[in-house]
Amino acid sequence: MPITAQHVRETLDAYLTHHPDEKDALSVVSEVLDEAGDSIASRKEYRGHVTAGAALLRPDGRVLTIEHRALRKWLLPGGHVEASDTTLLDAALRELEEETGIRSDQVEPVSLLPFHIDAHPIPASPDKGEDAHQHFDFRYLFRTTLDEVETVDLQEEEVTAFSWQFADMLTAEPLRSRVMAAARGGTLPT
Template sequence: MVKPAVAVEELRAWEPPDAAQAALREALVAFCLARPDDACLRECEPGHLTASALVVDAAGENVLLTLHGRFHRWVQLGGHCEPDDASLRAAALREATEESGIAGLEIGEHPLHIDVHPVTCSLGLPSRHLDVRYLVRAPEGARPVISDESADLAWWPLDDLPPDADTVPEMVALYRQNSSRS
């Protein structure tokens, strides 16, 4: 299981793109320090860290989104940390691989974006997801396979995202900003 101390190291190694993301990072670090035993466990009722992936195709022109089976919105791939996840980064890659059915995904070294949002989790209790999101690149010719967690799975052009794509446009903007610097 992702240890909160490991999550703190991952978050502190990341340079947030702006003051708002830096403030969220500090809030997640403080949460982990205050809850050293359960910050990454879905059973942590006040909230818990989750890991997500903005999956971009090899050409960098499309993003893979899932029509979430419970929330009925187009969102990035991701979810809860599991016992075998050594880090948030590992959890994000595992979730992206499981939910996309794509082998050979490559994940960025540091987070791309973080978000905190209210959710009624699988335990049926109101909670918060403290979501750490990574950029993930799919190999050339990748073909996704819908998992049990998705109502649908589709590549969306970066310039034509679905209107209910939650915070995906923010992540796409950060991806483009980072790509233009490379």
């Protein structure tokens, strides 16, 4: 069963229970969710739609970043949800595997809840026939015991390069501080 508005609402509400200071910043997610219903999971919902991302930590505290081909930016692995995804966590794990080749049996989620939710604008893409819209990125934190970067098998249609960065190299807050805390062994809500 595809991701539903109810699942997105429950995930958002659980996240905001742990991060009430972000309620105003994420009010746009709630508003679009109220208006869009289940189409919140469709990439054709141009008021905004959910996406899923993965922050993958190695034992040495480095986090995997990828260079996104179309946006020409260094990002965490992630992307649009698909009809086969049943949860946002599943979507994040699928995207991690698709973009990097790192299999789900090589990682484990730190929590069943996202460790960060971000709402950000995406420019129009005339080549894809897409209007400007917003992504509501539900980001999950995973750990791996992998030490070898050779395990990364890039999805070349979307990703041009990868890098294992120390968490303090991330620039966006509160993403940076949360990944740094997890790298130091801090805990996240389950």
